[in-house]
Amino acid sequence: MKGMSVIVKTVTRWIKVFIFLYGVYIVITGHLTPGGGFAGGVIIACSYILLTLAYGKEFALQRLSPRTTAGLDSGGALLFLVAALYGIGYGGIFFVNFLQKRYPGRAFQLASAGIIPICNIAIGLKVGASLFLVFIILSVLRITKEKDGKQSMVKRWPEGKEEE
Amino acid sequence: MSSILPPLLVAIPLGAAFLIPILARRLGRLADALGNLATFALLVIAVLVFPARGVYQIGGWNPPIGISWVLDGLSNLMLVVVNLVSCAATLFSIPYMEQYTSKHKYYSLFLLMVAGMNGVALTGDLFNLFVFLEIASIASYALVAFGGRHEELEASFKYLVLGSIGSSLVLFGIAFAYAATGYLNMAAISTAITGRQSSPVLILAAVFFLVGFGIKAAVVPFHPWLPDAHPSAPAPISAMLSGVLIKALGVYALSRVLFNVIGVTPIIGAVLIAVGVLSMVVGVFLAVGQWDFKRLLAYHSISQMGYVVLGIGLGGYILARGGARSAAALAMLGGVFHLANHSVFKSLLFLCSGSIEFATGTRQLKEMGGLRERMPLTRTTCTIASLSIAGVPPFNGFWSKLIIIIAAIQAGFAWLAAITILVSLVTLISFLKVLRYAFLGPLPEALKEVREAPALMSISMVMLAVLCAVMGLLLVPAVRELVLDPAVAALSQGMEYARGALAGF
Amino acid sequence: MVYTLCFALFLVGLYCVLTKKNTVKIVVGLGIMEYATNLFLVLLGYRKNGVAPILDKTTNPLEFLARAVDPIPQALVLTAIVIGLGVTSMAIALCIRLYEKYGTFDVSEIRRLKE
Numbered sequence: 001m002k003g004m005s006v007i008v009k010t011v012t013r014w015i016k017v018f019i020f021l022y023g024v025y026i027v028i029t030g031h032l033t034p035g036g037g038f039a040g041g042v043i044i045a046c047s048y049i050l051l052t053l054a055y056g057k058e059f060a061l062q063r064l065s066p067r068t069t070a071g072l073d074s075g076g077a078l079l080f081l082v083a084a085l086y087g088i089g090y091g092g093i094f095f096v097n098f099l100q101k102r103y104p105g106r107a108f109q110l111a112s113a114g115i116i117p118i119c120n121i122a123i124g125l126k127v128g129a130s131l132f133l134v135f136i137i138l139s140v141l142r143i144t145k146e147k148d149g150k151q152s153m154v155k156r157w158p159e160g161k162e163e164e
Numbered sequence: 165m166s167s168i169l170p171p172l173l174v175a176i177p178l179g180a181a182f183l184i185p186i187l188a189r190r191l192g193r194l195a196d197a198l199g200n201l202a203t204f205a206l207l208v209i210a211v212l213v214f215p216a217r218g219v220y221q222i223g224g225w226n227p228p229i230g231i232s233w234v235l236d237g238l239s240n241l242m243l244v245v246v247n248l249v250s251c252a253a254t255l256f257s258i259p260y261m262e263q264y265t266s267k268h269k270y271y272s273l274f275l276l277m278v279a280g281m282n283g284v285a286l287t288g289d290l291f292n293l294f295v296f297l298e299i300a301s302i303a304s305y306a307l308v309a310f311g312g313r314h315e316e317l318e319a320s321f322k323y324l325v326l327g328s329i330g331s332s333l334v335l336f337g338i339a340f341a342y343a344a345t346g347y348l349n350m351a352a353i354s355t356a357i358t359g360r361q362s363s364p365v366l367i368l369a370a371v372f373f374l375v376g377f378g379i380k381a382a383v384v385p386f387h388p389w390l391p392d393a394h395p396s397a398p399a400p401i402s403a404m405l406s407g408v409l410i411k412a413l414g415v416y417a418l419s420r421v422l423f424n425v426i427g428v429t430p431i432i433g434a435v436l437i438a439v440g441v442l443s444m445v446v447g448v449f450l451a452v453g454q455w456d457f458k459r460l461l462a463y464h465s466i467s468q469m470g471y472v473v474l475g476i477g478l479g480g481y482i483l484a485r486g487g488a489r490s491a492a493a494l495a496m497l498g499g500v501f502h503l504a505n506h507s508v509f510k511s512l513l514f515l516c517s518g519s520i521e522f523a524t525g526t527r528q529l530k531e532m533g534g535l536r537e538r539m540p541l542t543r544t545t546c547t548i549a550s551l552s553i554a555g556v557p558p559f560n561g562f563w564s565k566l567i568i569i570i571a572a573i574q575a576g577f578a579w580l581a582a583i584t585i586l587v588s589l590v591t592l593i594s595f596l597k598v599l600r601y602a603f604l605g606p607l608p609e610a611l612k613e614v615r616e617a618p619a620l621m622s623i624s625m626v627m628l629a630v631l632c633a634v635m636g637l638l639l640v641p642a643v644r645e646l647v648l649d650p651a652v653a654a655l656s657q658g659m660e661y662a663r664g665a666l667a668g669f
Numbered sequence: 670m671v672y673t674l675c676f677a678l679f680l681v682g683l684y685c686v687l688t689k690k691n692t693v694k695i696v697v698g699l700g701i702m703e704y705a706t707n708l709f710l711v712l713l714g715y716r717k718n719g720v721a722p723i724l725d726k727t728t729n730p731l732e733f734l735a736r737a738v739d740p741i742p743q744a745l746v747l748t749a750i751v752i753g754l755g756v757t758s759m760a761i762a763l764c765i766r767l768y769e770k771y772g773t774f775d776v777s778e779i780r781r782l783k784e
Contacts, residue, residue, distance in 0.1 A: 036747075038747060067189075071186055077178070077182040078179065081175060081179050084171075084175070085171075134758050134762075137762075138761070138762060291748075295752070302759060305756075305759055309766075312766070314771070317767050317770060318767065321692065321760070321763045321764070321767060321779075324756070324760055324763065325686060325760075328699050328702075329686065331756075335706045335749060336679070336709065338745075339713060339742075342710075342741075342742070348741070
């Protein structure tokens, strides 16, 4: 997948930061305004997908390799799980909003509603990383013939290098 | 202690499923170790939780606003069965999955499926049920396509389309239930429904649930995905799919929703009986002509699920008609016991087929033969499993089928008992064919060098075979009151489930 | 009635899944079915002259309760949309793999599994 024309590349260079920032804003104020983890995560993924479409696979993959993305993906899910399990230590109940009970913030402020912003951030990380990973895998990966009798998925990177 | 354990049943597989890709990308052995550790821990926790009864509020929010997880007899039995079979299947996968690459992805998806099934068994809230149902279904779509060969991809696509239709129908049913009552908590819905006249919205909800969960359980009008999906998956996944997925997501969810939330009417009971009989007969007659071992086993799964639905439906019908509670309890005992038995012997059968495939490279019965000398352990366990499914005493299948037959006769449906006996006979014929072609007879030239399955695979098969032999003892009255009667009581108390669940037992 | 239209949309999606021959069109039909279900769920919460269920500093709680649209179906639909996204991406990945293996998108030719 090559990049697109100069106009698209220039516009992308200016705009992608704003898209990313907008996605982060929606994630962080998820407990105050509509949006939250899912919607913000999709927008964050879209900023990277725009980068891939405008500049081509190689450039985008140098900025954010699949291994990092998979790590972020799993990391987001684990953050969510840790936040949920931490409640057990506090009150003996799964998923309790322990931060709200301990340090109740005033309503309608950014740092309120206990555990919810943390969950939003975790979900935003996970959804963004997952969507970008899905996009990359669907457009980059190709299946080869069997090698040593094993079926394997071989990623054909644009430089001709092949990796299992 | 037991207040910490229930969430761990979902948290442990989720945590392990997300840890394994990070830690074990290159080291297959580490993925094996983590996966098996996780399922073994789950089995231990499920057994520890088994005697507990109670309601667990997630996040401390009270019903009907909060999500509650309800532990009663039926859910605890399902938990033990699911975690037992998954423990055996992960043990089996350690040598079996060497044929495939990306073991870390396999274990990750497998643990996600187990997390979904545990969640379905535990939950007491309709939408939570839907979310866990989808988690388990999506993980299973991916696992069926794991090997990447032609048949697997095609089977997975068919399974995906049909499964998604089923899930959409379930969501529609949940929407109707919410529209009728304004609650999502199962107990709250049933208290809102009792005493009301049956409105068309509720009837529609019941129909949608029946069709949606019926697609997941592969009962007869909705079965076409099963004969393609189960054979194409890798053997431990077939064992999980046939052994627990169609039960936890299909029959358990259906009976939980129909018995405890919407309430069984005579019509619903009659529909369940009809569907059960149809599944039994169609499944077994389609199975007899098959020459592919795993496809034969898949058709038998359809037939045996018919037994379970028949037992539960018969019990529901008798209860709804106001008949004797003891007769209804007997029928439901047969259904629930057969559910547990089928999980054990069907997964053992699929594991045996996997072991044969591992050693000989084929699934076609006509290409096998004479394996009795080369693979004695597989032959013994496969014989035990075949005798169980055919209903030969003293193995476990015999007892559960006998109970269903006796319950049918007691309820006055002698023709049902006759059909059940006929189907058992045809099952016996079919498995005698399997045993004769796979193990007896001359050893073909191509198979002269096969060796017995690796140790870890044999251990899991022997474990399940031992269970097949001793599970008949679950009917001894003292043990039965501990294990099976609470499950039957949970179903037969019907709408009174709500009283217990809302009050916190 | 709006609910009948939702159901009609669901049936359109079902028709598409059952009759179309292209795997990608089947996936589109599946998507239509899921969105019809989500639409039905959201519409259940509607209240005449309702306002969106967002609290901020200036709302009066009592008046808010009387006029706000039901937020529970909206939370349900949010989750259902993400689940639909997962299923759709899985289905599309399968379509691409099927194309690489069989060389065609036509379902009637992807029939190597014996009946």
